Amino acid sequence: xxQVEEEDGQYCQExxxxxxxxxxxxxxxxCKEGSAALLIRAGDAFCxxxxxxxxxxxxxAMLGKNRLIFPxxxxxxxxxxxxxxxxxxxxxxxxxxxxAPKKLRFAPGIVxxxxxxxxxxxxxxxxxxxxxxxxxxxVSGFPYHIIPLEAxxxxxxxxxxFHTPGSRNNYKEAVDGFIQHQQSLHSTANEVTLTQVEERLxxxxxxxxxxxxxxFTLPESTKNPPPSSVHTQRLIxxxxxxxxxxxxxxxxxxxxxxxxxxxxxxxxxxKVMMGDSCTRLAIKSMTNISLGRGAFLATDTxxxxxxxxxxxxxRPMRDYSLKEISYYNHMFGVQSIFIPGLDTKASAKAxxxxxxxxxxxxxxxxxxxxxxxxxxxxxxxxxxxxxMNASAYVMDRCLLCMxxxxxHFAEAxxxxxxxxxxxxxxxxxxxxxxxxxxxxxxxxxGAGQCENPTKDCSSVQRGDGKSAFLRLLCYGxxxxxxxxxxxxxxxxxxxxQAEQHNRRAExxxxxxxxxxxxxxxxxxxxx
Amino acid sequence: xxxxxxxxxVKNAVLRRPKTGHSLCxxxxxxxxxxxxxxxxxxAGLFRRGETVGIGASGGKDSTxxxxxxxxxxxxxxxxxxxxxxxxxxxxxxxxxDSLETVKRNQQQYELPLKIVSYEELYGWTMDDIVKxxxxxxxxxxxxxxxxxxxxxxxxxxHVDKICTGxxxxxxxxxxxxxxxxxxxxxxxxxxxxxxxxxxxxPRCKPLKYAYEKEIVLYAYFKKLDYFSTECIYSPNAYxxxxxxxxxxxxxxxPSAIIDIIHSGENLSVKEDVKMPVxxxxxxxxxxxxxxxxxxxxxxxxxxxxxPKLGIGKHHKLQHxxxxxxxxxxxxxxxxxxxxx
Numbered sequence: 001x002x003q004v005e006e007e008d009g010q011y012c013q014e015x016x017x018x019x020x021x022x023x024x025x026x027x028x029x030x031c032k033e034g035s036a037a038l039l040i041r042a043g044d045a046f047c048x049x050x051x052x053x054x055x056x057x058x059x060x061a062m063l064g065k066n067r068l069i070f071p072x073x074x075x076x077x078x079x080x081x082x083x084x085x086x087x088x089x090x091x092x093x094x095x096x097x098x099x100a101p102k103k104l105r106f107a108p109g110i111v112x113x114x115x116x117x118x119x120x121x122x123x124x125x126x127x128x129x130x131x132x133x134x135x136x137x138x139v140s141g142f143p144y145h146i147i148p149l150e151a152x153x154x155x156x157x158x159x160x161x162f163h164t165p166g167s168r169n170n171y172k173e174a175v176d177g178f179i180q181h182q183q184s185l186h187s188t189a190n191e192v193t194l195t196q197v198e199e200r201l202x203x204x205x206x207x208x209x210x211x212x213x214x215x216f217t218l219p220e221s222t223k224n225p226p227p228s229s230v231h232t233q234r235l236i237x238x239x240x241x242x243x244x245x246x247x248x249x250x251x252x253x254x255x256x257x258x259x260x261x262x263x264x265x266x267x268x269x270x271k272v273m274m275g276d277s278c279t280r281l282a283i284k285s286m287t288n289i290s291l292g293r294g295a296f297l298a299t300d301t302x303x304x305x306x307x308x309x310x311x312x313x314x315r316p317m318r319d320y321s322l323k324e325i326s327y328y329n330h331m332f333g334v335q336s337i338f339i340p341g342l343d344t345k346a347s348a349k350a351x352x353x354x355x356x357x358x359x360x361x362x363x364x365x366x367x368x369x370x371x372x373x374x375x376x377x378x379x380x381x382x383x384x385x386x387x388m389n390a391s392a393y394v395m396d397r398c399l400l401c402m403x404x405x406x407x408h409f410a411e412a413x414x415x416x417x418x419x420x421x422x423x424x425x426x427x428x429x430x431x432x433x434x435x436x437x438x439x440x441x442x443x444x445x446g447a448g449q450c451e452n453p454t455k456d457c458s459s460v461q462r463g464d465g466k467s468a469f470l471r472l473l474c475y476g477x478x479x480x481x482x483x484x485x486x487x488x489x490x491x492x493x494x495x496x497q498a499e500q501h502n503r504r505a506e507x508x509x510x511x512x513x514x515x516x517x518x519x520x521x522x523x524x525x526x527x
Numbered sequence: 528x529x530x531x532x533x534x535x536x537v538k539n540a541v542l543r544r545p546k547t548g549h550s551l552c553x554x555x556x557x558x559x560x561x562x563x564x565x566x567x568x569x570x571a572g573l574f575r576r577g578e579t580v581g582i583g584a585s586g587g588k589d590s591t592x593x594x595x596x597x598x599x600x601x602x603x604x605x606x607x608x609x610x611x612x613x614x615x616x617x618x619x620x621x622x623x624x625d626s627l628e629t630v631k632r633n634q635q636q637y638e639l640p641l642k643i644v645s646y647e648e649l650y651g652w653t654m655d656d657i658v659k660x661x662x663x664x665x666x667x668x669x670x671x672x673x674x675x676x677x678x679x680x681x682x683x684x685x686h687v688d689k690i691c692t693g694x695x696x697x698x699x700x701x702x703x704x705x706x707x708x709x710x711x712x713x714x715x716x717x718x719x720x721x722x723x724x725x726x727x728x729x730p731r732c733k734p735l736k737y738a739y740e741k742e743i744v745l746y747a748y749f750k751k752l753d754y755f756s757t758e759c760i761y762s763p764n765a766y767x768x769x770x771x772x773x774x775x776x777x778x779x780x781x782p783s784a785i786i787d788i789i790h791s792g793e794n795l796s797v798k799e800d801v802k803m804p805v806x807x808x809x810x811x812x813x814x815x816x817x818x819x820x821x822x823x824x825x826x827x828x829x830x831x832x833x834x835p836k837l838g839i840g841k842h843h844k845l846q847h848x849x850x851x852x853x854x855x856x857x858x859x860x861x862x863x864x865x866x867x868x
Contacts, residue, residue, distance in 0.1 A: 244780075244781070246780065246781060285707070286704070286707065286708075288791070289703065289704070289707060289788055289791040289792075290704075290777050290784055290787065290788055290791075291787060291791075292783075292787030292788070292790045292791055293791060294788075294790065294791020294792060294793075294794045294795045295791070295794035295795070295796070297791075297795065298796075298798075349776060349779065349780060350780075351780065352777060352780055352781060352784065355773075355776050355777065355780060356773075359769075359773045359776075363708070363769055370708060373708065373709065373710040374707060374708060374710070376710060377707055377710040377712060377715070380712050380797055380798055380801045381795055381796060381797060381798065382796050382797065382798035382799070383796070406790075406794050411570035411571075412567070412570040412571035412572075412721060413790070413793055414737060414786050414787075414789040414790040414793055415790055416566075416570065417563070417566070417567065417737035417786065418547075418783070418786055420563055420566045421544075421546050421547050421559070421563060421737075422547060424534065424555075424558070424559035424562055424563060425533060425534055425544055425547045425549035425551060425555075425559055426533045426534060426549060427533065427534055427535070427536050475787070475790055476787075479781070479783065479787065
């Protein structure tokens with residue numbers, strides 16, 4: 001894509017296959033009237049208005065096609081401040097400001113997680129970014145929540161639990177219901193939004209029905225008081241106990257997700273929108289493959305992500321390339337804030353995330369279809385079908401990323417092979433129980449192979465802190481935790497929940513002989 | 528200061544395992560490497576007693592180590608297998624003729640029977656001749672497609688039950704990345720299977736699937752195995768080069784990345800509604816093919832008709848003409864002739 005005013009005329013020529021670049025005289029290929037402002041694809045010039053229409057349509061088509069956002073539903077927009085999420089917020093604003101009938105009909109709020117503490121920002125820098133962010137949020141007119149990463153130390157253990165989703169009617173019924181509701185509201189003199197009716201019913205509060213926008217915006221916005229320096233220090237300690245940037249990046253992502261999920265749950269949002277662009281998702285797919293998270297590609301990069309149960313994460317920006325977004329933001333004055341991240345200024349080989357980004361950007365230059373090919377490949381992947389029972393959720397999900405565990409698989413697998421390699425490379429540890437020892441010794445003697453290291457050699461043991469903790473994690477999260485010097489610095493909710501899981505596993509082991517049906521042993525918490 | 532071996536805790540370690548980072552002495556490393564291959568063979572149930580197994584031998588490090596380990600494990604764990612070395616002579620002067628010498632030496636050292644099949648006897652073309660026609664650009668396509676079939680044909684001549692190849696963990700991880708980048712969903716699913724082609728064709732397996740390339744080199748180095756290590760004189764596969772370089776960088780950041788990628792590949796699940804190419808058999812030679820004519824037959828036809836580009840890229844539409852042995856139109860011919868000299 002290419003814009004006329006920009007200096008990269010050379011690029012335009014390349015895109016046009018060596019013909020002339022876009023000139024101002026060229027007409028928009030869509031309306032054939034307006035003068036071309038940018039190249040949307042090789043050779044296809046769009047004028048400003050058509051580009052805007054195209055961009056807006058894409059967003060609405062994505063929502064319309066998937067039919068996941070119900071009218072009147074509370075939707076939390078995750079805003080990092082970067083170009084994609086800023087464009088997403090702008091699209092929602094645009095959609096809501098429009099006159100009926102094609103107006104978007106959900107009730108948005110915004111969440112921003114302030115990660116300054118671990119990204120090397122000083123107090124003053126953080127304050128400045130926060131002020132900038134807040135002024136941006138205020139302009140949006142939506143309720144907003146600014147959460148410092150330090151709040152992770154105050155999260156409850158329930159964040160890590162799967163919550164059974166409430167019964168949902170199908171999309172059509174929901175829309176019909178909403179329209180009926182709207183009409184009945186219109187017939188009464190007071191104009192009240194559906195959200196407010198719901199709120200009133202649940203909270204039995206009485207609010208002034210007039211000036212609704214203000215009323216339902218301000219009281220809901222939360223801005224946490226500046227985090228205590230104790231928590232900030234604990235957070236810094238936690239991240240410095242992680243030895244690799246790769247693992248630090250992963251840990252940050254997990255904590256961020258937990259905070260956003262918690263915010264959504266406490267404020268009654270049932271959807272979270274993430275601003276991942278197609279480019280970002282393609283990079284994420286390649287990164288996650290390299291991080292051993294292949295089993296969860298569909299969950300990690302798909303349009304909807306239902307791993308948490310009650311709160312569904314959606315990614316409506318996934319059809320836009322980063323380039324499209326940048327041009328849109330540039331042409332239509334969408335503001336974004338630059339906030340340094342964990343890997344800002346890091347070298348290309350500092351982490352798997354950085355390396356993959358670098359690799360994809362370079363290969364994209366040589367093979368311009370790479371990003372879209374990777375993105376489309378990831379779209380063809382589904383969630384690993386597992387004989388999953390609704391009640392088996394607690395034990396079968398990774399403690400950190402909430403994906404169903406990919407670690408109890410067949411013997412002929414890469415996971416099994418790594419366990420075998422570990423075994424052959426070190427002397428049997430004295431703390432292992434006799435049963436395990438005999439099993440491993442047998443293998444060492446060459447009399448046979450260790451039948452099943454996953455079960456026999458790593459049976460649930462208490463006291464053996466790290467390995468007990470690791471057992472609760474998926475393959476990818478194990479790698480992250482393996483790069484941590486100590487687990488003690490993890491936020492309390494993670495440790496508490498881990499302990500609880502292990503206790504239950506222990507209990508289950510004790511009563512195993514008396515259980516008749518495997519499925520009924522672990523119960524999902526009810527919301 | 529010498530480091531103590533972490534496995535026996537007696538001897539001094541001489542190497543650090545690229546796969547796990549443990550320091551091991553020579554004997555413990557040999558033991559670990561061999562037993563891990565054994566574990567792979569047993570847990571995946573690769574062979575059955577009494578079977579004849581062809582080992583694809585190129586003379587390179589992977590196949591040399593494979594032949595050595597297979598011979599050793601067959602004896603140590605009494606697999607009861609009848610092992611044969613299978614080599615393909617592509618006809619590349621200055622490369623394959625030298626590496627075949629290595630294979631012949633291996634044959635004597637390991638006392639295994641050896642069968643060499645050549646492109647010349649199977650197809651009537653050596654790679655040198657092909658390159659003369661095709662140029663350096665797409666010749667790897669010919670070589671790769673022909674080699675795959677040549678190995679099978681050689682195996683059939685010897686009535687082999689299974690073929691095993693020296694593909695290592697790095698090769699497989701690289702293929703996962705490459706197929707993802709290219710969007711080849713069918714191959715993406717297949718490429719991590721340890722055994723492939725069970726229906727009809729002779730099954731192939733990769734006992735070194737979980738062995739790091741670096742460990743294979745270490746093993747060959749300490750065992751002082753005789754292998755041939757020269758890159759092919761014709762151009763290397765460009766796209767694979769990208770994936771390879773990326774994988775090496777990943778490995779330098781996190782050594783487990785190779786096995787992590789294989790884990791990812793093994794756990795990818797393709798949506799049920801995604802269309803997959805249907806595997807059939809070639810109408811001309813009977814080899815597995817997703818088209819009416821297999822790639823090797825199309826390529827060969829192209830060579831024989833003097834239209835080397837026939838099999839490069841997609842030419843579904845021409846398939847029926849080839850099958851009926853009809854001549855191509857002039858326009859079609861012009862497209863398929865070599866343009867770059």
